[in-house]
Amino acid sequence: MTDEKKTDQKKHEEQLAQLGKTLRSAIPPLREAQPQRDLWPRMLRRMEGAPKISVRWSPLQWIAAVPWFDWALLGAAGAAMFFFPALIPALLYHL
Amino acid sequence: MDLLQRFAAGDLQAFEPLFRQHQQEVHGWVLRIVRDPAAAEDLTVETFWRLYQQRERLDPNSNCAAWLRRVATNLAIDHLRRMRPTEFLVAEPAAGERADCVVQQETRAAIRGAVNELSPKLRSVVQLVLIEEEPYASVAEGLGISLSAVKLRIFRATRILRRKLAERGVRP
Numbered sequence: 499m500t501d502e503k504k505t506d507q508k509k510h511e512e513q514l515a516q517l518g519k520t521l522r523s524a525i526p527p528l529r530e531a532q533p534q535r536d537l538w539p540r541m542l543r544r545m546e547g548a549p550k551i552s553v554r555w556s557p558l559q560w561i562a563a564v565p566w567f568d569w570a571l572l573g574a575a576g577a578a579m580f581f582f583p584a585l586i587p588a589l590l591y592h593l
Numbered sequence: 594m595d596l597l598q599r600f601a602a603g604d605l606q607a608f609e610p611l612f613r614q615h616q617q618e619v620h621g622w623v624l625r626i627v628r629d630p631a632a633a634e635d636l637t638v639e640t641f642w643r644l645y646q647q648r649e650r651l652d653p654n655s656n657c658a659a660w661l662r663r664v665a666t667n668l669a670i671d672h673l674r675r676m677r678p679t680e681f682l683v684a685e686p687a688a689g690e691r692a693d694c695v696v697q698q699e700t701r702a703a704i705r706g707a708v709n710e711l712s713p714k715l716r717s718v719v720q721l722v723l724i725e726e727e728p729y730a731s732v733a734e735g736l737g738i739s740l741s742a743v744k745l746r747i748f749r750a751t752r753i754l755r756r757k758l759a760e761r762g763v764r765p
Binding site: 513514516517518520521522523524525527528529531532533534537538540541544545 | 616624633637645700704708720725726747765
């Protein structure tokens, strides 16, 4: 690594540390947070309340479970990439 | 035979100790992303429900904590997507409040607003890396992406954050 790159990286790390400090002054970290109660009773209710269906879905069930507008969005994105390949980097950037 | 191996082999009695072993860690991780204690509890239960549902397809030799963390992260990001921006970061646990805040109320609101406007993917990385100071490797594992992808997201997020903070008159 050249000296210039090292200096840039050091500067970037310092800026990142400063930004982190600013953010933490407004949004306190929650590292020590614990659940306020035992969640096992809720887990049991979740298990008892669930319908007794097989978890092995067929591909058709998976397709039906996806909302129609997600398929529409996928189709629109596919069409856009096919007709305007130059958009692919822009789409990837926003993923 | 460890708990996950027993559970994957069909021993449902192993689920409760497995839950108790990991619930705190999963809850803490989710809370750091959604910053809403009630939602964090819901998402923790949902994460373990996914584990319960997937038991027949589980790899008994996989890392259970990493699997749970990844599922929990995806659920937390989906939760952030569903939320209206004004709901985010409002609910702070009382213990998280600091009396000795260096910045004024308005500046804090401006900073929260700027973080709030990030996309859920960038917001979660910013919260985990810059606010919670989680190691990059741990965040990468939780998000199921590479270390360089985490760094790229941080790079993009900081660029956007700097611009948004400058618009609000805050200099980091």
